[in-house]
Amino acid sequence: MKKEVFSVCGMCSARCPIRVEVTDGKVTWIEGNPYVAGIERALCARGSAGVIHLYDSERPQYPMIKTGERGSGEWKKATWDEALNYVAERLTAIRDRYGAKAIALLDRGGGIFGEMQRVFIRAIGSPNYFNHDDFCRKNVDLAAQTLFGIPRNQISYDFANAKHIVSFGRAFFDALAVREANNVLKAIENGAKFTYFDPRVNVTATKATKYFRNRPGSDYAIVLALIHQILKEDLYDKDFVAKFFVGLDTLENFVKPYSPKWAEGISEVPEEEIIKLAKELSEAKPQVIIYPYWFGARYKDSFYYARAVYILNALLGNIEQKGGLIFAKSPKEVGAKPLKSLLEPIPPPKEKRIEDELGKGFLYDGAGHILHLFKAIKTGEPYPIKALIVYRYDPFAGMPFSDIKEILKGLEFLVHIPVDYGTTGWFADIILPESTYLERDDIIGLQRGAKPAFIVRKKAVEPVYDTKPRWWIFTELCKRMGFGQYVPYESIEDIWNYQLQDTGIKIEDFDKKGFIPLCNEPLIYSRDELKFKTPSGKIEIVSNKMEEREVPFFIPYEEPERPNIEKGEFRLIFGRVAVHTHVRTQNNPILNKILSENELWINESIAKKLGIKDGDYVEISSEDYSGKIKTKVTPFIHPECVFMYRGFQNDIPWLKRCYGKGLNEGRLLKGAFEKFGKGSHTGVLFENFVKVRKV
Numbered sequence: 001m002k003k004e005v006f007s008v009c010g011m012c013s014a015r016c017p018i019r020v021e022v023t024d025g026k027v028t029w030i031e032g033n034p035y036v037a038g039i040e041r042a043l044c045a046r047g048s049a050g051v052i053h054l055y056d057s058e059r060p061q062y063p064m065i066k067t068g069e070r071g072s073g074e075w076k077k078a079t080w081d082e083a084l085n086y087v088a089e090r091l092t093a094i095r096d097r098y099g100a101k102a103i104a105l106l107d108r109g110g111g112i113f114g115e116m117q118r119v120f121i122r123a124i125g126s127p128n129y130f131n132h133d134d135f136c137r138k139n140v141d142l143a144a145q146t147l148f149g150i151p152r153n154q155i156s157y158d159f160a161n162a163k164h165i166v167s168f169g170r171a172f173f174d175a176l177a178v179r180e181a182n183n184v185l186k187a188i189e190n191g192a193k194f195t196y197f198d199p200r201v202n203v204t205a206t207k208a209t210k211y212f213r214n215r216p217g218s219d220y221a222i223v224l225a226l227i228h229q230i231l232k233e234d235l236y237d238k239d240f241v242a243k244f245f246v247g248l249d250t251l252e253n254f255v256k257p258y259s260p261k262w263a264e265g266i267s268e269v270p271e272e273e274i275i276k277l278a279k280e281l282s283e284a285k286p287q288v289i290i291y292p293y294w295f296g297a298r299y300k301d302s303f304y305y306a307r308a309v310y311i312l313n314a315l316l317g318n319i320e321q322k323g324g325l326i327f328a329k330s331p332k333e334v335g336a337k338p339l340k341s342l343l344e345p346i347p348p349p350k351e352k353r354i355e356d357e358l359g360k361g362f363l364y365d366g367a368g369h370i371l372h373l374f375k376a377i378k379t380g381e382p383y384p385i386k387a388l389i390v391y392r393y394d395p396f397a398g399m400p401f402s403d404i405k406e407i408l409k410g411l412e413f414l415v416h417i418p419v420d421y422g423t424t425g426w427f428a429d430i431i432l433p434e435s436t437y438l439e440r441d442d443i444i445g446l447q448r449g450a451k452p453a454f455i456v457r458k459k460a461v462e463p464v465y466d467t468k469p470r471w472w473i474f475t476e477l478c479k480r481m482g483f484g485q486y487v488p489y490e491s492i493e494d495i496w497n498y499q500l501q502d503t504g505i506k507i508e509d510f511d512k513k514g515f516i517p518l519c520n521e522p523l524i525y526s527r528d529e530l531k532f533k534t535p536s537g538k539i540e541i542v543s544n545k546m547e548e549r550e551v552p553f554f555i556p557y558e559e560p561e562r563p564n565i566e567k568g569e570f571r572l573i574f575g576r577v578a579v580h581t582h583v584r585t586q587n588n589p590i591l592n593k594i595l596s597e598n599e600l601w602i603n604e605s606i607a608k609k610l611g612i613k614d615g616d617y618v619e620i621s622s623e624d625y626s627g628k629i630k631t632k633v634t635p636f637i638h639p640e641c642v643f644m645y646r647g648f649q650n651d652i653p654w655l656k657r658c659y660g661k662g663l664n665e666g667r668l669l670k671g672a673f674e675k676f677g678k679g680s681h682t683g684v685l686f687e688n689f690v691k692v693r694k695v
Helices: 050-054 080-098 115-123 138-148 178-189 219-232 238-244 248-255 260-267 271-284 302-315 370-379 401-410 470-480 492-500 544-548 589-594 604-609
Strands: 002-008 017-023 026-032 064-066 075-077 103-107 129-131 155-157 164-168 193-197 210-212 288-291 325-327 387-391 413-417 444-447 453-456 515-517 569-575 599-603 617-621 626-634 641-645 689-694
Touching: 002 453, 026 050, 064 080, 080 103, 080 387, 080 413, 080 470, 103 115, 103 370, 115 129, 115 387, 115 470, 129 370, 138 302, 138 544, 164 219, 164 271, 178 193, 193 271, 219 248, 219 260, 219 271, 219 302, 238 302, 260 271, 271 288, 288 302, 370 401, 444 492, 599 604, 599 617, 604 626
Parallel strands: 103 129, 103 387, 164 193, 164 288, 193 210, 387 413, 569 641, 599 626
Antiparallel strands: 002 017, 017 026, 064 075, 155 325, 444 453, 453 515, 569 689, 599 641, 617 626, 617 689
């Protein structure tokens, strides 16, 4: 018997809509949803590997309770009743002793299906919800909020219709979100220019009209120089700026010293090329996109870089323009009724989140700063965090072991709710395995954009092992801790019906395509209709949000510290490869065969001086860790840095296929978790130096 199910992929954070074929109760085919523009049946290697992930015997198969020391690998199998009661009892005891705020929940990021875990942490009375965005997009989120009054996920990029796209290290064809990559390719095929800056030549660089190998840490300098030149030569959209900018004179005064000539000395990008690019962007405006980072936790000035990128976009008048930046529209804006929030019946916590206790001088938003969380666990300040629930995230995978040990000392209880084994699970007190995306239903989500839609993930098959869906795990925990009044649901259908009750839409309406568009045509506001969600209703160069938090509107550029490359010292940078998702997929049977081991990219002229040849194994070391890794000697990387693909957890025994292969960049980041980005207090993961020597 055959059937098709429309759902949403869960192999990475892009959440591509998919169509799944099931034959006699087994998944036999996955493809991109044919009804979604930009997807149209396309799927990446990770998405295709979802089938084998479903049937992989090396993923968690049942609840597990630690019996030995943390990290000993000693566990016992538990029933769900036993496991959930154990968690509820331990969390209740901690809540009774220290208060609800001593319990924190950390996830990879809410996303379109993220309300359920927030329901749990709010229901028990804790204000301490955190996600991984400190180490990803939070700088970009905060930058957008200060200027436009909305976060990054409410800004879409009309790549397909752009005439010029500029990216600083956002590797569209290496990170590979299918719809984004397809639309960038479409623009290039239609004649758009694509300018790419990166210290390393990757796949994305090979697709660029023009590629510049800039010095690591110089992105902010280049953007400041572009703003300088565009203002100096009156290359900006004067009508748009006059109508919508607050603080143009402040901007003009700040960028005066930052000329293209100055930027050449910092970035190694020729002055004439920066001047030429400024003119080309002006000629193509408003169908221009200067793309900020997705992974924005790079340098200490990355928040100010992201803010400068959005300012540069706005100077070109590309807001609410075809081929530019388009703001997401709410259901109400397009004449539809919104989903009913699962958080609505639950009173907000009475106690303050960690950030609220720390005073001013930095920005924060709806999810807490993970760096503040780790610090509170270690020090007990501003108050102790004694229990941590980690859902759909593996924070310990990207950390030095010495930092992991410090965090574990401060925690009385660590719960991991994963789909895959990982470092965090290895050190947890209990593992509650979640079903894969092919085995679980999720709540209905709002897909944002100029043409918003409701979308749902529906399970294709019953769970292969004794795993459970997110909604069930958190609902059960609420009930067992005495907060069942906030989750009066017995089934996912109860949740769907609650969400849809005011919309006029039924869950059966999703069966045909997997999503429900809320309008027929994209809604793009004219300049007469456009209003920003800031206090002034305009683009705030002089930001109310920053003024309130006592954060400077700009910071002077500081030249990056130079490593001593003659003695084998380098800045460590890392990034994505199209066949793997961060730390999650290296153990996948198919993806592991495609790429089972990462390499260390090193500049060939420097390698020659150090006596290192292509394919040699080298020792790479930080303050408290050293490991061996194979080299890729190449001219296509800046001499001051070395690079590796991220996520190869070669040191966790239960990841058998990737155990002992490659090297995990996180183990080399000693000191990184004590560094706070300027203005934002996010991570700065490209500010660490390592030493390399031939073995």
